[in-house]
Amino acid sequence: MDLQAIPGVGAKTADALGSLDDPEGALERGDVAAVAGAPGVSEGRAARIVRNAIRVRHDDPGGFLATDRAAEIHERVLGLLQERAVTEYARQRLRTFYPSAADSRIAEVNAFVADAMQRTPRDDVLEALAGVEPLSAPSGVSVRERCVATTDAETYSDAAAAFPELSVEIVEDARDLAELARGYTTVVALDEAFVGVEVEGDVRVEPDAMERPAEVVPERVLSFFAANRDRIRAAVSVHEAAGIDTDVDLDALDGALAHLEGDGSVAGDDELDRLTRAVNDLDAAVSDAESVANDRLREAIGEQDVTIEGADLLSLVERGAGVDSLLGRELADEYDDAVGAARDALEEQLGLRGEAAKLARRVFGDEPTFPVARDDDAMARVRESLTAARDRRAAGRKRELAATLADLRAPTEALVHDALEVDVALAVARFAADFDCVLAERGGRGFRIEGGRNPLLDVAFAETEPVEYGVDGVALLSGVNSGGKTSTLDLVAVVVVLAHMGLPVPAEAARVPAIAELHYYAKSQGTLDAGAFEATLRDFASLTERVADDEGGEESAASRLVLVDELESITEPGASAKIIAGILEALHEAGASGVFVSHLAGEIRDQCGFGVTVDGIHAAGLEDGELVVERSPVKDHLARSTPELIVEKLAEADGAVGEGFYERLLEKF
Template sequence: MRLRGDARDIYRAIRRRIEGEIKVERAKEFLKNIEPTSDKGEILRRQEYFKRAFSSVDEKLEEVIMKVRPIRFRREFLTDRVLIVSEEEVEEAEKLGLCLVSTEPVEGYDLVLSTIGYGIDVELKPHDIAPELYVKPLWENRDVLKALATLFPGGVSGKILESLAELEDVFKRLEAIEKLEERIREEEARLNRRIEERLEKFKLTLSGRELVEFIKSLKSGDIDLILSKFSTLNDEILEEIRKSEERISKEIGVDLEIFPREYPVEVPPEVIERLRETIEREVKLELYLKSREVLAEILPYLPRLKEEIEKAYELEFIIALKRFSKNFTFPRIEEGGIGFVEGRNIFIDNPQPISYFVGRAKGPFKGVKETNVVILTGANSGGKTSLLELMLQIVILAHMGLPVPAREAWVEVLDEVFFFKRKRTNYTAGAFETSLKSMVKSLKGKGRKLLLIDEFEVITEPGAAVKILAELLRIGLSKGFYIVVVSHLGEDLMKELPEARVDGIEAKGLDESLNLIVDRQPKFGVVGKSTPELILERLARKGRGEEREILMKVLRRLK
């Protein structure tokens, strides 16, 4: 369905309302799939889909969905490995762009992969040469996989998580290696504190002469006792060092002897770096080998994993649409015009429900004059423009296959919708010419069209406007177009075009705050009086002095 004139603005405003309900940015992309269409079959298909989806969706799952994000598999140049290939395989290997390529053995790399019997044998496939590029992103996004497993029990996410569990130990070791220096410094500080505490408890302060005299006075066996005290202290310090090394060894997964057996305990940075490089090389090899095994298990699941992520976003889209369309109803898609019962303008807070139609009289409108051209008249600020917007909202949402803000509604499938909204500007001859050209363009050709026109007459003289507008409406009527036009020229247009129906919105008076009391529900077949006398009365009652006297004279004359 093509939206013309200001109809596009209403459609964009509806989209913004829906987008405001969507809490996951990627889910907004699904709006592209439900743009207004003139394909009746597609509209009905969408309606059935959304009916089923709304009835089965659990809105409580939205918090889980918000944890889902795309899992991106990085393509990067890995400099920690070299691939040894035969001469004829070099070009094919270079296309992979994942690691250095050579035809000769190369030392100095953590991993030496080969297709010709040197190092670890691999095939010329990215997932064999660099399986970590697939496995690491999955490991880093385990929270995403857990969320997907909750949303889709029995899906591929749960199976991938089971396979990744085989890598838990090696990844924990890699994390520990990254923090190796930090952990060594922590244990180093702790050791020095413990040694200081023990030394403080063991004090022996003697001069050389005092020591000689002291030794002479000792009985047999006393010297052995003192030396044993020093030995005990040394054993306790060594035990503390061994415990620190055991803790770090357990985290790394390799038995280590790190700390010097002297006080103060201090490990040089270069020693830590050499240690880290040695251990990391071993763990990287283990990660590579295990990653190949795990990837062989999960590789078939990856296409379906992408589908699960998209399904999660679609689920969020459904939840947002359900929230947006609370208390809406799916319209009947049938010929005979556009109508709705207790429709509510979604751009107005707490709107008065309105029932209205153009075309065939159905349901509660039985007995009302049937016509494809309706002239809506009545009070200023009575809600005439809002009614046009409401009808357009219902038409657009219906053509998107969505529920509409009404208790009941029926919509004929249309090819084009035109909305000519009254502009808040000074009208000139140029404005009249532009508006007239737009109106004529909307009446060209054939097809199923809806034209919504807001006060065409304000851009030219009232006398001319009646004749011009009446003839334009007559042309549209002859072509079977549906037209709703807001106008203050209802009585004159009735004389020019008796086939049309004139409806009216009337003001009943002023409330205690001097605001207009308006029943925004149009009365069918009744010309709605404008409200100049009520406006004058309000201004007069608010006015003072001579201003009030002038307004009262004008009001008496009008009455």
């Protein structure tokens, strides 16, 4: 796919998307999270890019929501869907569902919905979903104890790009390599020329290292899994709770994660733990060992009676000897015992063995001193030995664990993505269940809704009275104020929008026309000025015209559904009836479908040059000042107005003052 062929994707954004591992695949599967992983692309923008890519794939020109009110209806039903999602990913993913005229797109979503509606939104699955998020790539991973070395400038540039986590060094010969080995725990040499060269330290000649990044920088894999460990485990819980199969060996994945600390280090290795503790506790252990030696020696001195003859004392003074010489002469054995105890204590406390244990015995020298003091140089060599051993052990364990996790990365990414998609499906399932939805049929000139209930009303959905209504061609809808005309019009818009999104509709059954545009005009707030009135007439004029399509043919006005709420408010009542009648005539002749809500239905019918259908929401009367209406419009029925109902009630009242007056008024209706 040419990324710049997607509307809204310019050269800069295309370059950003190109940095993804598989941008085409991400767009194909609607993976908003993956697209949002491109530099500078937010989740909201990623949803728009995915939506536009879908349009390109289905050759969909867009423009279905042709008016502000139609777009508002779409946003509100989309909001109902998003409210039923657990994850932010699902909420953004649901934004890629849009009303379309493309049969292939609607069929694609219908197939997804049919599967989603078979799912049961269980509480344990929803709870597990709360911990699932798209996987993130950790930044700022830096490894200081390891470096890469080469003699070639071009190789240097390639290595710097391949291993941003490591220091890459230029060397000239083995001497430079040896110098690096003194400053780094491990040096990876990339040149074959170094094969067979013996250098002190951990120097590895690996010309193919750039082909095996997980072995050279296992921290890259480990940091990824460490940063996403909780999300991965939550995704595993979703699969287990929902009983979904996966390509991941969950036991192997769980076992590998159990050996990984939150900072990316390796856990559960006794030898590594021993070496780490030895490095961390070295200073304290040496201080404790010093105390052991000095306490032992102080006790020995306190118990010893030392007698020095005058000649011996004079000899010691003449030689400049001090306490150490006296100690060596009189308490040599006691000193050796004290230092031996200190060495044993140090070795035991740190759990030293091998080379480190040998070096540690030199921390306390054989020459008698009091108090007994550490040899700082010897102590530094112990620290270096322990640190190198720890780092080598850690690197080895990291390579082993990274090798396991590297093989699991791709299926784990699929595991998390599939868990997030479960949330999308369950949001649709919950929407369908909450609003008693079915998939609608598409085709024909008009629409038919059976048992439809408007989910946008400010009442509990269960308390909403079901409505049955259908129109072929154009029709007028009449009814009393607050009788439900606007909510019926909204219901038609909701059903049409959802059906063209490929989503289920809130009805027992429904059929909608296969249209390319929905024009829904909301009730105007007051009379329009001359300029706005003229613009409104131009809008309606364009609806009746045939326009050229992309193939050079023509798109008929029949591909549009027009819903209008009380257009008469745009100008004077007398003129409104004539104008609306003219609009209806033009739409009828063009083969369009539509419903016009109006209080002037009778007057408009009289002005129309064809037998326009007038439907009405029947009002049975008034009870305790409240309207009693049948919400489903009655076909070919001009509904009575609220004033007529009030006059009728007054006229029928027994003994009412002015009874004849009310009857005379009633005859005027």
